[in-house]
Amino acid sequence: MYVIVAGGGKVGYYLTKALHAAGQEVTLIEKSRQRYDLLQETFGDSVILGDGCEVTTLDQAGAARADLVAAVTGDDEDNLVICQMAKRKFQVQRVIARINNPKNEVTFQLLGIDETVSSTKLIYSLIEQEVEVADVIPLTALRRGNLELVEVALTAGAPALHRRVRDLPLPPNCALAILVRGETAEVVSGDTMFEAGDLIVGITPSTCVQAFREALLGGGVPTR
Amino acid sequence: MHVVVLGCGRVGATLAMALESEGHSVAVIDRNRESFRRLARGFKGKMILGIGIDEDVLRKAGIERAGGFAATTNGDNTNIMSAQIVKVRFRVPRVIARIYDPLRAEAYRELGIDTISPTLLGAGMCRDYLLGVPYRSVEDYQAVRGTPSAGSRGSAGAVPERSR
Secondary structure, three states: EEEEEEOOOHHHHHHHHHHOOOOOOEEEEEOHHHHHHHHHHHHHEEEEEEOOHHHHHHHHHOOEEEEEEHHHHHHHHHHHHHHHHHHHHHHEEEEEEEEOOOOHHHHHOOOOOOEEEEEEHHHHHHHHHOOOOOOEEEEEEEEOOEEEEEEEEOOOOOEEEEEEEEHOOOOOOEEEEEOEEEEEEEEEEOOEOOOOOOOOEEEEEHHHHHHHHHHOOOOOOOOO | OEEEEEEEOOOHHHHHHHHHHHHHHHHHEEHHHHHHHHOOOOOOOEEEEEEOOOOOHHHHOHHHHHHHHHHHOOOOOHHHHHHHHHHOOOOOOEHHHEEHHHHHHHHHHOOOOOOEOHHHHHHHHHHHHHHHHOOHHHHHHHHHOOOOOOOOHHHHHHOOOOOO
C-alpha cells in the first residue's frame, strides 16, 4: 500500500514511523524547512519539502498512485484542503483528516470528507467512559451514516434481561451484533436472550443513543 | 442585501466600507480586534470577533439572512473552508473566496466555488500595462493555463477596450 502523510508534526512523525515499521511505502510531506531537515535525518528520501495543499506538491509526492492520503497537520482547514485536493484532483480512494475542533466532523462530512479523527473527541469519549460505567460506552464512530459502535454491560434489573432480542423495543436503525458472555462471544440473533453480566456490542445512530440505552437498561440514572 | 465579509485586512475593510456606503448591511469577521481599526470611524456595520470557519461565529454575523459572503483573509485554506461552509450549509446565493495560489483557485472554481486570485489578476494587469495592451476580462486573467501568450494577445484586440 502506498500512503502519503501530509504534515510532519508529532502525529505525522509517529504515523510515518509506524507505517514504515509495518513495511508500507510512505511519503511524508512537510512545509517547514527546519522541520524537514530534522525529519530527513530519520526518513531520508521519504520526506519531501512542500505544502500538501498545493497540487504540485501532491503531484511530486505521487498522489496519482497513492492508495491513501492522511492529512494530519495542526490546522483543520489545511487538512480539509489536502483531502479535497487528493480526492478530487488525484482520485485518491481513501483520505483521512485529522481534526482539532470536534464540530468540524460534521462539516467535513458535508464537504465530502467522511473519515476524520479528532483527538479531542477521543479523549472526551474516554472521559465519558469513566463517567458512564455500566452504561452505553462509545467504542468508535463508523464512517457512514453517523453511526456509533457501542458496548453495553447488562446489569441486574435491566429491562432487556430474559427477553428475546426480537421483542426488545429498539429504536429504528439500531442493531445488536455480538454477545460476550464470560469468556465467549457469539453473534446475536432474534432468539438470543440476555442475562445479567452480559456484554453486548451494538450499533446505533448517534441521535438514538438515549433511546437505545433505555431499551436495554431502562430510563434510570446509571448505577454504580 | 446583507453581506458577511470574512477578514478585515485591506481588502476586507475596503470591501465592507464600499458595500456599506452603498446602503447594504454589512458584518465583518476577524480573529484580531486590532484589524477593525482599518474601518472608517463612521462604519455602522457589525464587527464580529471570531474564527470564520466556526458556524456559531458565522451565525452571529447574520449568515442565515445573508445574500452574499466574501472570504478575504490572508489564509487561502481558511477562505476555501469558510466559503464551502457558507455555500453548502447556509446556501448563501453569492459566495466568493480570495485565493492567492492560482492552481488552488482554479481547482476550487472547478468544484463550484467562485474564486478570485489576486496573484493572477495583479500579475496579468501589470503585464498588460507594461506591454501597452488593453486590459482583459477577469476570466481571461484567471485562466491558469492561458498565461499571456501571442495567441491571447492577438485575441485581446477583439475585446472592447476597458479603462483606457
